[in-house]
Amino acid sequence: MKDKGINRNGSIIMPSLAGGVAGAGLALLFTPKSGTGIRKDLKRVAKRFSQAIDVSKDLYDDSREFASTAVKTAKKAYVGGWPLELRIREKQSFMVPVLAGGIIGAGITLLLAPKSGTEIRKDLKRFASSTGEQVGSAIDKGKDVYKAGKDAITAAVESGKIEYFERKRKFEHAV
Numbered sequence: 001m002k003d004k005g006i007n008r009n010g011s012i013i014m015p016s017l018a019g020g021v022a023g024a025g026l027a028l029l030f031t032p033k034s035g036t037g038i039r040k041d042l043k044r045v046a047k048r049f050s051q052a053i054d055v056s057k058d059l060y061d062d063s064r065e066f067a068s069t070a071v072k073t074a075k076k077a078y079v080g081g082w083p084l085e086l087r088i089r090e091k092q093s094f095m096v097p098v099l100a101g102g103i104i105g106a107g108i109t110l111l112l113a114p115k116s117g118t119e120i121r122k123d124l125k126r127f128a129s130s131t132g133e134q135v136g137s138a139i140d141k142g143k144d145v146y147k148a149g150k151d152a153i154t155a156a157v158e159s160g161k162i163e164y165f166e167r168k169r170k171f172e173h174a175v
Contacts, residue, residue, distance in 0.1 A: 012097035015097040015101065016097040016098070016100060018098060019097060019101030022098075022105070023107075023109070024105035026102075027105070027113070028109050028113055028117065028120060029117050029120060029124075032117065033113075034113055034115055035112045035114065038111060038113070
């Protein structure tokens with residue numbers, strides 16, 4: 001049975017894009033700094049870790065030698081039991097591409113954010129407030145136009161009634 005989250009062809013493009021959009025939107029709203037500030041911080045952290053990487057290369061060589069010795073010893077000690085094998089799931093999960101896309105989208109957005117999340121939220125509140133005021137103003141104008149139209153129609157109907165009765169009265173006197 002196929003997982004319902006993946007389309008008929010097994011494509012993960014749409015879930016990945018949806019996750020990317022959601023991650024980007026959330027990252028844009030909650031980013032602590034602008035993208036420029038985050039990139040500067042990342043460069044500073046990268047410089048600090050470059051020394052750690054050099055040390056880890058030396059440790060890697062030592063651990064590689066130790067691991068090969070451990071594997072040889074384990075092979076000798078392995079007598080029976082279940083063979084070690086990789087198990088690959090046949091079903092594709094819907095959540096994996098969504099989460100991966102979300103993480104990628106959030107990361108890109110954090111690096112390219114024009115403002116901090118606080119500033120963006122303030123801008124959105126200002127925009128929503130001004131839009132709300134404009135909508136309220138438009139509704140008030142619409143009510144005024146409706147009332148004026150209603151009054152004009154009512155006046156026209158009353159004028160029509162008066163004219164009708166006057167002409168009717170004149171016609172009855174004429175006949």
